[in-house]
Amino acid sequence: MTFQANFTALAGFPPMSWQVRLFHDWLARGTLPSGVDIPTGLGKTTIMALWLIARAQGARLPRRLVYVVDRRAVVDQATSFAETLRANLDAEAKGLKGSLGLDGRSLPISTLRGAHIDNREWLDDPSATAIIVGTVDMIGSRLMFEGFGVSRKMRPYHAGLLGADALVILDEAHLVPPFEKLLESIETNPSQYAPIDEAHRALIPRFKLVSLSATGRERLGDVFSLQESDLEEPHLATPITLTRLNATKRVTLRPAGEKDLPERLAAEAWQISRSTQEHIRCIIYCNKRETAKATKAALDRLVSDLRKKDPGHSRIDTELFVGARRNCEREKAAKRLANLGFIAAPAGNRNGTAFLVATSAGEVGVDLDADHMVCDLVAWERMVQRLGRVNRRGLGDATVIVLDPIPAKEKKADTPAPADLRAIKQHEALLALLHSLPKYEDGSADGSPNALRALKRCENLRLLISEATSAAPLRPALTRALVDAWSMTSLKEHTGRPDIDPWLRGWVEDRPNTAIIWRRYLPIRASEHPVAPSEIEDFFEAAPPHASEILETETWQVVDWLMSVAAKRSGKAKNLADNDGSLDGELDTVHQGDERASLPAAALRSDEVIAIALSPAGDLRQRYGLKDLISGDKKIETSIRDRLNRSLAGATLVVDARLGGLTSDGLLSEHDTTDSPNTADGADNWMALLENTPTAKKVQSVESPLIRFRLRSVAATNPVVSEDNSHWRERLRFSAERSDEGETLRWLVVDKWRYDAANEHDRSVGPSQSLEAHRSAAAAKAREIASRIGLPRLEAQALEIATRLHDEGKRAEHWQRAFNAPRQGGPYAKTEGPCNIRLLNGYRHEFGSLRYAEADPEVQTLPADLQELILHLIAAHHGQARPLIRTSGCDDGPPSTLKAHACKVALRFARLQKRWGPWGLAWWESLLRAADQQASRDNDCPMKDITRESPK
Missing domain, CATH: 3.40.50.300 (P-loop containing nucleotide triphosphate hydrolases)
Incomplete structure (x- = not known):
């Protein structure tokens, strides 16, 4: 088929002349302009289709296209067009799928809204063609190892796949010149950020940037713009370009x-x-x-x-x-x-x-x-x-x-x-x-x-x-030392790791933002049994904030809203209690799971936690009760407001749904609302507002749930096992209610969708699988990924060996006991659980795997630099070893010996980071982690191969 035929089948309409020229002069040749300067309304978003067709025809372009928009909007063209491309690849343009390596599966897309909102499908297979649509803050923070809404353990995974083999299309680049300069610095300074050795540099797939603009600001280099010949469109019944230009x-x-x-x-x-x-x-x-x-x-x-x-x-x-x-x-x-x-x-x-x-x-x-x-x-x-x-x-x-x-x-x-x-x-x-x-x-x-x-x-x-034109804001320079500091994701604190915002948006006077989500269930219980910060952090790692439930606005507005709504709720509860005492009976059940979630707003107690603030990494910042948010004294109220503005800046605020404060249109409201907002953890379909739309059908599909966790309140006397365990696996239990003696009376259970893996324990719980079987399956996946990417023989062998040995530390007896492994047929890599994490005593099985890898004969046959890479990939396959890894719970030697081994892990990270560059090393890590996850998902459902999923 010709380019025009492929484009029409893929996009749903014929190309304009400028699109034909951009394809033939640039993308079809495997090259890219530094910018595309086309007037508004002429379809710049179609560069996605040009990229897909060029890749299908064998052009050497990055596998992942990352389309970046300034901020979220109600209707963004990029999301709509990505959905169109995915649908048409399964229909009229299905002839392109084989050349794109998509036989038997749909194009992975992650979007800003709808059924594919931030679904992270692109993480499943580093060798796959994929489209990611995101905002400057979302993509920029993840690229720089600071991923907003991404746990520290997953940050290197995101950074590795965004910083290598990725084409970033920066839409309306004039809005964010600091971010454009940051991306430009990464792309054009290989001596700083790419591998130091030319051979290694050639091995890591490229990071490329194309800026789109219609306003006059231009990047240096080859900028593609309209020519007079583009106004002639004899292949179209009506010349579109000329008609729109002369509107x-x-x-x-x-x-x-x-x-x-x-x-x-x-x-x-x-x-x-x-x-x-x-x-x-x-x-x-x-x-x-x-x-x-x-x-x-x-x-x-x-x-x-x-x-x-x-x-x-x-x-x-x-x-x-x-x-x-x-x-x-x-x-x-x-x-x-x-x-x-x-x-x-x-x-x-x-x-x-x-x-x-x-x-x-x-x-x-x-x-x-x-x-x-x-x-x-x-x-x-x-x-x-x-x-x-x-x-x-x-x-x-x-x-x-x-x-x-x-x-x-x-x-x-x-x-x-x-x-x-x-x-x-x-x-x-x-x-x-x-x-x-x-x-x-x-x-x-x-x-x-x-x-x-x-x-x-x-x-x-x-x-x-x-x-x-608005003056471009001043911006700090990007340096290798800064990137190295951000990449040390296993360090909770680092004095040389500044906030990422100035590198994304410059030094601007914009006020900070806060994200709000409403939840039916919060990890709280009666005050006589306080909840540890680690319990809250584990809970929200298991049931993380999802992009579809987030409302983001200026922090000062959130503070005003929170204090106003809290004052109204406090007064309402007090009036009801004073007038008829009807609240007393309800307060007795306030911590009893479903009953609590269905109570009216009047049932909120002044000492009850009704909001929890989390950092971008998911760390607990603060808990708030009604009494913490209101005061009759103006000076104290001012102090509360100042304190909230500081603690909520850049935070995610999780509020009790009974607090309300949201209109039916999804806007913040300080006025009283009769109904609690619908929530992602509620019993009803979260996206019910989309009923009778194509999006709703996809969301409701059992093959692809939008929210990949669910919560259940279960009495301790009842079975905790899910009735529908063919699709769901238990991820976490939170003790929501305890007796005076400390015995759990009610559990809040977080189930995870069978293929999801938010933490390392997810991958270890499922249908039982022996360590030997998982080793073999994961190594096969690594071999396939290496082949599709085109790794040289020795590097492909190193990846396969690292993947084969990555879970050897699970042979430890206390790991098998903690995960309730069967007594026969072991050791096991996957068990049906339930797991008792306390028995691990902090043990990291990836640290325990290192001694097996060091002694492995096949490892010793490889060059020294690849031996080091293997050891690091094993140590880092759950997001650790950047640069630190825990030694507690390991029985492989005395504490002094283990400490020395941990020091070697940290020094090895530093050497490899220098050798491969920050994104090159993270990319290597992503290959092993993807192979591990693919093998684990296949074990969860033997009939499903994540790399060859049938189109929906």
């Missing part, structure tokens, strides 16, 4: 006061709608969230007044589009946007007028298309993005009203501050650029992509564009 967008600039800006924005949008008999779609962009909320309120008043005058008037909808929602409700919002016609809806399907009020959350990475637009004046690069969301496909005639907010007059200093001077200069440049645009016959400015493109190409306006 009519009539821009008018008008002054407005800051104070009455919301009223003016609403009035201008309302006037556009009243000036036509058609049902229109109008988007109103606001620079501030408060302005957006006030603008929507003003529009709602106008709609209400009209309905009073004309009750029979056709339907008018208003919608607020802000970023801070959970994924569950974002899916609901996306469906509503589609129904309202803001996502590629034909005009003929409309049954009324609709207004969409949006903040920056609706500017980037969102396939919005309005008929008309009203907005306030912002930096040039943002104006370009906003203009790209109106008459996107060039089929209409858009009116665009830009209001220039004039600040209220106030006494100015004789000498303006540098920031004020910069703002004045930027404002003057913005006005000059808008006045430089060509004019239509009615006097309005031409805001089409072609007009903007012409401005960018004009040498005389380059300085003006630079002044009108």
Whole structure:
């Protein structure tokens, strides 16, 4: 099949000329430009399809495509297109699957929303073609060994597969110049970050970066941009590129006061709608969230007044589009946007007028298309993005009203501050650029992509564009010493390991964010039996926060919300108890599992833990009861607020679902709510809001659950074993209720999906399997991975040997006892449990495996550098040995000898890190860990081969 035929089958539409040229001149040859500078609305996301086709045709391009967007949005094009590619590879484009090594399985994708949200399928097989869609913070932190929401043990695994054999596509790179520079530094400085030896450097697959932008900021190097020949598209019935480039967008600039800006924005949008008999779609962009909320309120008043005058008037909808929602409700919002016609809806399907009020959350990475637009004046690069969301496909005639907010007059200093001077200069440049645009016959400015493109190409306006664009924030330099410090993930604390944010976003004045999740079950029990921090951390490692349940917003907003809701809940509980005493009976059952979770908010006690703050690594930061969050004294309240702002910055806050505080649209609310939010650990389908959608069918599929853990409250007198243990395995038991004597009365049981492996114990619990059988199965998987990647003979042999020997430490008698191994047929690598971790006394079986590897004859036949690599891969296969590993519980020698061996482990890590580079060594580790996990999953379900999974 030709490229055009393959593209059409894969994407669902024919390619534009620029896409054909980018494929033939670059990707088909196994090369990549440093950047792609294409106007908004011309389909830059399709680079995913070009990459897939090129790989299918044998081009030497990285196996993993990592598509990075600035922030989460309700509807991101990257997720939608990745889902389309996956579906079409199983249908019209299935002829490409064999060449991609995907025979018998679907393309692994991990996305920002929907059925594949952060599913981490790409970790299953390092040799597989895969697409990962993530945000700057998600991908950047994981690349730099600091993975937000990833345990320390798993951080090297993520970093290794993101830092090698990966092509990062940085969408709208102008928004995050510090992150672009960080990626550029990794890509272009092999002497610092790649293996020091040329032969080793050639062995580690490449890390590549392509920046996408439509605003004028450009990377150095070969940047792909439109040519005049791209406007000719004889293979298309209607030339798409030319039509979209010349889309009519009539821009008018008008002054407005800051104070009455919301009223003016609403009035201008309302006037556009009243000036036509058609049902229109109008988007109103606001620079501030408060302005957006006030603008929507003003529009709602106008709609209400009209309905009073004309009750029979056709339907008018208003919608607020802000970023801070959970994924569950974002899916609901996306469906509503589609129904309202803001996502590629034909005009003929409309049954009324609709207004969409949006903040920056609706500017980037969102396939919005309005008929008309009203907005306030912002930096040039943002104006370009906003203009790209109106008459996107060039089929209409858009009116665009830009209001220039004039600040209220106030006494100015004789000498303006540098920031004020910069703002004045930027404002003057913005006005000059808008006045430089060509004019239509009615006097309005031409805001089409072609007009903007012409401005960018004009040498005389380059300085003006630079002044009108937001200044790139200052950023710290990336150094090898910093990367080495971040890569020491087995160290809980490291004085040379700074916070990663400045390297991702620069030194900016943005306020810190906090992630919130609502849970039905928390690891708490009565105060007379306190819960240790390690119990809480183990609980949330077993039932970790999932991307689909997270609401992320500014920390100060979370603090305000938390204190306000806590005060209301505290007052409600007190009033109920004072009025009729009905709370007393409920409080007796507050720690009894399901009963507790179904209690009303009034049942919250002042001394009961209702929120738990976790660090990005899952460490406990703080526990909060109602009494910790409220006070009648203003000074104490200020102190509480300051303390919360410090402890919640960058944290994940897990709150009791009975606290509520969430609207049906997924937005934070300080007002009282009658129902607890639905939760990922609840009895009902977590993604029930998606019913009757393709996503819901995938989520509900028994083959691929979205949430790969579940919680059960079980009385100690009842069997703890799951009734459905064909699909679920017990992961952890938490003693939720104890008698006065300390005996457990009720367990909170965390089950894991049969193929999931959040920690090392997961891989050791399942259908019983002898150590010999697991050794053989894992070694076979390693051999297959090495073959598909194309490792040289000796390196492939080293990987296979390391995988064969990695679990030898499980021969230890106390490991077999701790995991309840059968007495016959051992030793075992996998047992049905239950396991008693206390019997291990801290024993690390990977440390115990080292003496077997050192004495293995096959190891000794290899060169010394590969012997060292084998020993490190074994020691690090559960995320340890970077650089430290525990020696407790090991009976292989006296403490002094074990300590000396542990020192060798640390020194070996340092040598290998220098030899292979930070990401090269982590990549090696990922190969063994993937082979181990594949073998364990096959053992869990012998009929399932994770590397050859049938398409759903």
